[in-house]
Amino acid sequence: GIGGSDLGPLMVSEALKPLIDGPRPHYVSNVDGAHLHDVLASLNPASTLILVASKTFTTQETMHNAMKAKRWIVEALGDQAVSHHFAALSTNTEAVAAFGVSEARMFGFWDWVGGRYSVWSSIGLSLVIALGPEIFGRFLDGARAMDQHFQTAPAKDNIPVLMALLGVWYRNGFGLETLAVLPYEQRLHRFSAYLQQMEMESNGKRVDREGAPVNYDTCPVIWGEPGTNGQHAFFQLLHQGTLICPVDFILTANPTNTDAESHALLNANCLAQAESLAFGKTEDAVYREMIEHGQSESEASRLAPHRSFPGNRPSSLIMMDALTPEHLGALIAAYEHKVFTQGVIWNINSYDQWGVELGKAQCNALRPSFESGDASAFSTSTQETLKWLLSQKA
Known part of the structure; x- marks a missing residue:
């Protein structure tokens, strides 16, 4: 599929x-x-x-x-x-x-x-x-528990509602354009890709439920990688870039294996990143630290702007005691209900996906051109691209 x-x-x-x-x-x-x-x-x-x-x-x-x-x-x-x-x-x-x-x-x-x-x-x-059906049943049980929580918990304690409101606040209150979902749990390495479809296909809409264009932003771009891999790829931008990107950190208290030492190091990294994003490090603190380590005043002044961190970068910690079938089911369901809640707030239909249809139709119309070589019904850009592709066929 x-x-x-x-x-x-x-x-x-x-x-x-x-x-x-x-x-x-x-x-x-x-x-x-x-x-x-x-x-x-x-x-x-x-x-x-x-x-x-x-x-x-x-x-x-x-x-x-x-x-x-x-x-x-x-x-x-x-x-x-x-x-x-x-x-x-x-x-x-x-x-x-x-x-x-x-x-x-x-x-x-x-x-x-x-x-x-x-x-x-x-x-x-x-x-x-x-x-096996027993494990899958536990997975469903976790989702059902989150469904019931969403239905019954007051708004101030309702996990999906709070996630949704934070997302709307970031998107429409501050104009923030992306959300990084960073599981500090290697076995969730496909979770961000899964959420990309759930959130962007549901709420990546430009008209409301009545078909009128909206005059506000809707779904942000969802992306991410498991920690600590992301720290050595894009965390530079998260900490010091001009784009402010909210982060959902996902972590577990216990590992899925017996390596408690590695898991403690993993979680220490996660908490350190959340702390650093929130509070940063001022130029003055960097300057004083460099002086204490023997740097000259001129060199410390020159380097301090490069080594300072503005902080005040938002993140949420989503914590589980372990990655069990029940907790995984609840985690997925929480994001599902978050998406629904945001769709209600934005007055958009979270359950259609017409945005995927045009490309499909164009593909069906274009496919015969790869045999005939005739793409005259399409743009000159597509015609020239097809011509080159056909010229390179072995």
Whole structure:
């Protein structure tokens, strides 16, 4: 699958990897043939079950990869093997049957469930298979607990509401354009990518629910990497850049392994970064420190502006005692309800995604040009780009 059919299950399988005791899951999303090729190269067709995850069973990239995978199975095991080595996660019974998968191997879900909110549905079947129903049930329990918290907790104590209000305050009160989500937990290394779709596909809107243009900013750009990797990549900008970027730090009290020493160092880094972003370091403090270490007054004066930190850069700490299935479910649900709350405040529809459709339609119209060489219906830029691409074909 791709988008929500891939990002959620992939992220959860990575986050809960130590608990996997069933068949090993592999995920293919990109239409780039290298992705499918590299995954299939490590697998045995005879022992592989392929789940095709597409609500409509017409998603271009997913169905392209599904047909390639089908050919792989047929070439190795014959046509009759398709019905035994495929299952479908979809709402389109006719398309699934036409592909060669029986209705008995089709796992449906409501057609109003958006992909970015579907990890709890049959789209999560790969997780049930890999983790087992008991672990997946605990994952759902955590989400349910957060759902109930969101429904019942007063606003001043309501985690998703507070997250949403902070985000609106940063975006509309201060005009801040991005949010960095930085898990200090390696197993959450796909969490930021997952949130990118959840937040930006939901609230990256320019018109309100009635179709009128909004005259205020909506969703910020969501990005991030796990700590401490990000510290050696983009934290320079976070601390001293001209762009002020709020940060969500995510950390756990206990590691997912037995290496308590490394986990303490990881968490020390996280708290140190939050402290440094908040309070910074003044030029005067830098100057005095350099003098104490033997620098000349002129050299200390010259270097102090470069080594000072303005501080007052906002961040939130989201803390769990451990990365358990329950806490992961609650964490995801908290961000889901945050997105909903912000959509209500901004008066936008958080549950459509028309912004992804134009590019799809243009691709369908342009694809034949790669055979004919005729792109006259498109811009001169596209025509010249296609001409160059075709001229370079081996």
